Amino acid sequence: MNNLIKLLDGQARLVDDPWSLVREAQGALPEGPLILPLALWRERDGADGLLLQPDDEVEALGPLLSGVPLIAVEFPSFRDGRGYSQAYLLRTRLGWRGELRAVGDVLRDQLSHMRQCGFDAFAVREDKSAEDALKGLAGLSVLYGRSVIEPRPLFRRR
């Protein structure tokens, strides 16, 4: 089942996913493009995507990021909000412009917050309908504070 939503030119679409997510290196790695956890990713230099765990310090990645094709941020539980701050830092402080994908416990009612924090791809949890999750992406029309996609707080936009 394909459960990946991507924002393409501002439009949310269900898309095919060529990437294989590897959370732990056990046995042989799958064929095709891979998203690998930090330690494994460091061991191989190549065109692998990077999977960040909530404890990973994103600032330390700095220069390593050029050339990375994709970054996935793990939400071990949808209630663990560290991924939001990681996304904020990746986008605003480290200048990451490539695909930023939320993976793990990714659910409809959190998608708009993730989008505000700079995610542009959402691997919806597999037992949920991604079609349905698209409805959660819009969120609310008013944001008082600021976010990655709207860095000006409302008081500067009135």
Next chain:
Amino acid sequence: MYHYDDYDRALVQERVAQFRDQVARRISGELTEEEFLPLRLQNGLYLQKHAYMLRVAIPYGTLSSNQLRCLARIAREHDRGYGHFTTRQNIQFNWIELAEVPDILQQLAEVEMHAIQTSGNCVRNITTEAFAGVAADELLDPRPLAEILRQWSTINPEFLFLPRKFKIALCAAEEDRAAIQMHDIGLYLYRDDAGEMRLRVLVGGGLGRTPILGQQIRDGLHWRHLLSYVEAILRVYNRHGRRDNKYKARIKILVKALGIEAFAREVEAEWQHLKDGPAELTEAEYQRVAASFDAPAYARLDDADLDFGSALARDPEFARWCARNLQPHKVPGYAAVVLSTKPGPDMPPGDVTAAQMEAVADWAERFGFGEIRIAHEQNLVLPDVPKADLHGLWRLACEQGLATANIGLLTDIIACPGGDYCALANAKSIPIAQAIQARFQDPQALQDLGELSLNISGCMNACGHHHIGNIGILGVDKGGSEWYQITLGGAQGMHSELGKVIGPSFSADEVPDVIEKVVDTYRDYREAEERFVDTVRRIGLEPFKERVYARAEVPA
């Protein structure tokens, strides 16, 4: 008070629709209870012992008459005819049907209210003191910045899934009546020598299982940096706060683990990236919000009112009420009036009936400017009453059971709903409060005891703020039965302190006797006008322990 503009209205309306959809998905089974839980908590909806409980936000404790009437209607139509005001200046309804919640939220939205972020691991209701804007000892009005913070923290996408709940309070008077040291972030607002608004920022305070007073992380912060500095604190906390243990997840544990200096360095480093960015507040925004809080059209009154003076002279009951329940007002001829929700054993602390709410809403219009405040001691406040009207108001308040002259006295008990309602509680709170109130009914004796706060919590979560009561009572569970631990010496305000446990806990039946012994000890030792808490500070716990636990040492 603040009035919604089109943005505020749109947000609250869309939020009602969003939550209506979430409730429908829960009822249809599309959302599991686990998935629904954080969503409903972010809308103030708990599943308690008997029913759902809905906690409605009252930002910085300010209500209009119409808003209070709406709360009365909800109490009548969706609850059992009353609501419970909390130490966070919110109101809770205890008997709510899940399916009715969207309609309740719709009713609230129509009077510019909501239940957003009154629970959950996010920034909670921003609080100030109940007398903000009117207190005679106020340095500045804290409400505009409180409203700016309310807006900024509402559905701020990065900070909705913090390690744990997050509470912010703001105070700007000589006396701290907002308990800022007991908050994750406490903000003290003042003017510097050049007249600029500055903030002293405290961090890492909180009660609960590990009570800690907040420590100063920064002083002299310019008000324009309020949002960026709070953002820096929250980002450090969101990234580094503990999530492995619910009881160690509050920011106070992180601050304690790192030490305040190291924590401050982290925040400072983060803040350097933010401080001159778009989050910097503008004068225009401050003025826009502050305009909502412009002083109402006060009349030019004499500070000494003849009618008031003669009523005081001829009516000792009224005079006693005035001595306890008025707060000095910054405008001559006016007073802020505290209506006690603690009449004694007949009504749990903080509980107010729909009829009482409607009466108070009417009085606020008749004797003031249509505004009501909720104090963190769970009382109601009419902030702007001309002294000439006080006697008339008092007589009406007597009829409604809201004129108990006990503000700041032993029977003005802060208590959480406890085991009668709360799913978390280890022990009951309300019957303990009632038993103590029944024991101390003589107004003269109470008056003689003077200023004495007594706070009761039904569990370690400390919703009743027992740690900062001069006398604190904590319900504990021992082998499946309810026991009560006593602390002494706690205090709120500029000289906040955490109470100390006096010894082994007591059964519910023993509590009134124990309190009586504590109070008797104070009477024996006090010097002249010394307050209870000052006597405890001076003589320590020993004399109290001796009296309270004496029985065990007396040979049979």
